[in-house]
Amino acid sequence: MTDWQPTAPIENLRRRGEILAQxxxxxxxxxxxxxxxxxxxxxxxxxxxxDSIEVAYRAFPExxxxxxxxxxxxxxxxxRLLCAGSGPVYQLxxxxxxxxxxxxxxxEFTMLEWYRPGLDEQQLMDEVAELVMPxxxxxxxxxxxxxxxxxxxxxLNPHTTxxxxxxxxxxxxxxxxxxxxxxxxxxxxxxxxxxxxQLAELRAVxxxxxxxxxxxxxxxxxxxxxxxxxxxxxxxxxxxxxANGYYELTDxxxxxxxxxxxxxxxxxxxxxxxxxxxxxVDALAAGMPxxxxxxxGVDRLVMLALGAEHIDxxxxxxxxxx
Amino acid sequence: xxxxxxxxxxxxxKVMIDGDPCSxxxxxxxxxxKGQAFTRVKLRNLLTGRIWERTFKSNESVEGAxxxxxxxxxxxxxxxxxxxxxxxxxxxxxxxxxAVGDTKKWLKEQDKVMVTLFNGNPISVTPGxxxxxxxxxxxxxxxxxxxxxxxxxxxxxxxxxxxxxxFINQGETLKIDTRTGEYVSRA
Numbered sequence: 001m002t003d004w005q006p007t008a009p010i011e012n013l014r015r016r017g018e019i020l021a022q023x024x025x026x027x028x029x030x031x032x033x034x035x036x037x038x039x040x041x042x043x044x045x046x047x048x049x050x051d052s053i054e055v056a057y058r059a060f061p062e063x064x065x066x067x068x069x070x071x072x073x074x075x076x077x078x079x080r081l082l083c084a085g086s087g088p089v090y091q092l093x094x095x096x097x098x099x100x101x102x103x104x105x106x107x108e109f110t111m112l113e114w115y116r117p118g119l120d121e122q123q124l125m126d127e128v129a130e131l132v133m134p135x136x137x138x139x140x141x142x143x144x145x146x147x148x149x150x151x152x153x154x155x156l157n158p159h160t161t162x163x164x165x166x167x168x169x170x171x172x173x174x175x176x177x178x179x180x181x182x183x184x185x186x187x188x189x190x191x192x193x194x195x196x197x198q199l200a201e202l203r204a205v206x207x208x209x210x211x212x213x214x215x216x217x218x219x220x221x222x223x224x225x226x227x228x229x230x231x232x233x234x235x236x237x238x239x240x241x242x243a244n245g246y247y248e249l250t251d252x253x254x255x256x257x258x259x260x261x262x263x264x265x266x267x268x269x270x271x272x273x274x275x276x277x278x279x280x281v282d283a284l285a286a287g288m289p290x291x292x293x294x295x296x297g298v299d300r301l302v303m304l305a306l307g308a309e310h311i312d313x314x315x316x317x318x319x320x321x322x
Numbered sequence: 323x324x325x326x327x328x329x330x331x332x333x334x335x336k337v338m339i340d341g342d343p344c345s346x347x348x349x350x351x352x353x354x355x356k357g358q359a360f361t362r363v364k365l366r367n368l369l370t371g372r373i374w375e376r377t378f379k380s381n382e383s384v385e386g387a388x389x390x391x392x393x394x395x396x397x398x399x400x401x402x403x404x405x406x407x408x409x410x411x412x413x414x415x416x417x418x419x420x421a422v423g424d425t426k427k428w429l430k431e432q433d434k435v436m437v438t439l440f441n442g443n444p445i446s447v448t449p450g451x452x453x454x455x456x457x458x459x460x461x462x463x464x465x466x467x468x469x470x471x472x473x474x475x476x477x478x479x480x481x482x483x484x485x486x487x488x489f490i491n492q493g494e495t496l497k498i499d500t501r502t503g504e505y506v507s508r509a
Contacts, residue, residue: 047356049353049356049357099329099380100359101351103350105351174375174377175375175377176379177382178378178382184356185357188357189360189377193377214357234355241355244355
């Protein structure tokens, strides 16, 4: 048997180690504090399309198990620190997502997430670019709005095109049997199947101003044309999604509303109801500084830096061998 | 047959798509930053050989196909069907030209092949990676020319045509790679 062996060549692990060191130096120079928030929590992420891995905690071996959850991102915990006055913080560590396994996914992966009080999402994009450009040997990162990439690669406006027209356009490019009345499902299909592969021609590009319906935990504001858009950006390199950032929602009432909305959507879809992180709402009510935050997939960053085709080439012992 | 949910998809899984048995050639998990996951699958239609892509929602499932790859021995050709025998059950299966396809040019009696059965009927025949076949016809070998230098066509006893080195003679048995159709060595 050879499955004791790492799937990543040792040379790749050495490069990976160097990149991790480079990231830590970057934040040390900028006085961003490295923190170490829990990977295991009593609460789970609300996002209906991210499934937390459950763990069974027992106070003693024969005790009834209490269900805890492996974190899918350190976001909630880091925001609680921001509300407690931590100032700029980052976490470079593991996150876990059930079922996410593939060429660019490992259920246990390494995530870099950081928050910058006083910066908006445009300024944070500058910082993300400064971090990744030297690692990836890229000399510039383009910026396009969500609307611009849809117009450029599909000739349609993602905000105003009718649901039926989105379905027709998707079916022109993608064979699928499913139907869905959620516009975002179709926009996501067009984005992932048609646009993302073509973004590779730009090498590195930030896509920003997502539809308000895809805000997640970003603020919503009016764009130049008066349309409500999410202050959210994603970084794509070689057509691969590498980072996702927001000008963060700081309104506790709106935060509570979005958690409840996610929980309702989970119920409608027959997905598990999980304890919501209401301490985040309490923290926001105590006051969160205006800030921008971003999460970046470190395994993918290493893949891109090394030109690796499969995530197993940059993870020492991936899921099947862990 | 059992149904397979999209999170159980993997390379080689055999499923029914629009009434035809298909094999998954490539399975990719697609997860947008926010929003539901998809599984993007490259499929090969096992009847027509067509390869194409289809995307499935995370909770979608498809019916499995009753497709079995079985090791068999090639027996004989009766002018219409090629007959293969399962060495465990001694059961004979007749495959038509459609199922045998290009593999016919590598078939030698008693050689082991893999026969793909769909609902008990052969739909494709895959030869071993290497076969040993005799040269039926080629220009006479050139003495001394045993190392490098040109090649010439040779027709094997099965009718297959391969490029061989100049030193090969009629009646010799050669090892051929069936995946590339290329000469490997003398057997």
